[in-house]
Amino acid sequence: MPIIEISSLSHPGVEIFSTLTEAQLRGRMECGRGVFIAESPNVIRRALDAGYEPLALLCEQKHITGDAADLIARLGNIPVYTGHRELLATLTGYVLTRGVLCAMRRPRLPEMEDICRNARRIVVIDGVVDTTNIGAIFRSAAALGIDAVLLTSGSCDPLNRRAVRVSMGSVFLVPWTWMEGSLADLGKLGFRTAAMALTDDSISIDHPALRDEPRLAIVMGTEGDGLPRETIAEADYVVRIPMCNGVDSLNVAAAAAVAFWQLRAPERER
Structure with a gap:
């Protein structure tokens, strides 16, 4: 050469x-x-x-x-x-x-149906624009057993130079694509959806029903505004991570890591 x-x-x-x-x-x-x-x-x-x-x-x-x-x-x-x-x-x-x-x-991206076909746990990244957070979420997804990543059109490009660097190349290890449609489309693919959000009717992340779900999509939103109301309303579960000392929430990348580990599929047990 x-x-x-x-x-x-x-x-x-x-x-x-x-x-x-x-x-x-x-x-x-x-x-x-x-x-x-x-x-x-x-x-x-x-x-x-x-x-x-x-x-x-x-x-x-x-x-x-x-x-x-x-x-x-x-x-x-x-x-x-x-x-x-x-x-x-x-x-x-x-x-x-x-x-x-x-x-x-840049590769030709797969269809959503293709990467979800054999998946047990996926994450939907909704409107997260910070490159560092995107890279960190991908790194946690690869390490903690997430089978696929879907991103809404308002999210940062995973192949952004900084996102790739922060992920340490994990963006190449987990199948991903852009998501079109709504959470209802994931229901048609056999997934129940868990929106990570702080609402009055949210359940704790350690609720046993969540771990028992055979196929679960974990929906993460941006830190400032969180998930859109319509997305929360459409989800099967609204899930919170219990906080201490008056802290209201975690950085989205940290929250994703906690959610991926706690909500892992049963066969992911070590």
């Missing part, structure tokens, strides 16, 4: 790393060329293991025979751009990623 040494971030082909915004990278999907950026060797390895297609690599010179050596051997005939640390460090956040970035093709 060609290894191309660059002396400027304006070198042709490098704009995919240096100047294109998240929206511009994502917008290439219109032509079937949507792109996202994976950072750090471990995250890139997870993406490759999951079958994602690499388009170009950018790394510090020392990583050609170091941290990126095994990656380069796997990448096939794609350009590998390299330069001095001082030049590449001008990319925002670059020094924090162990000096390796990979531009990758």
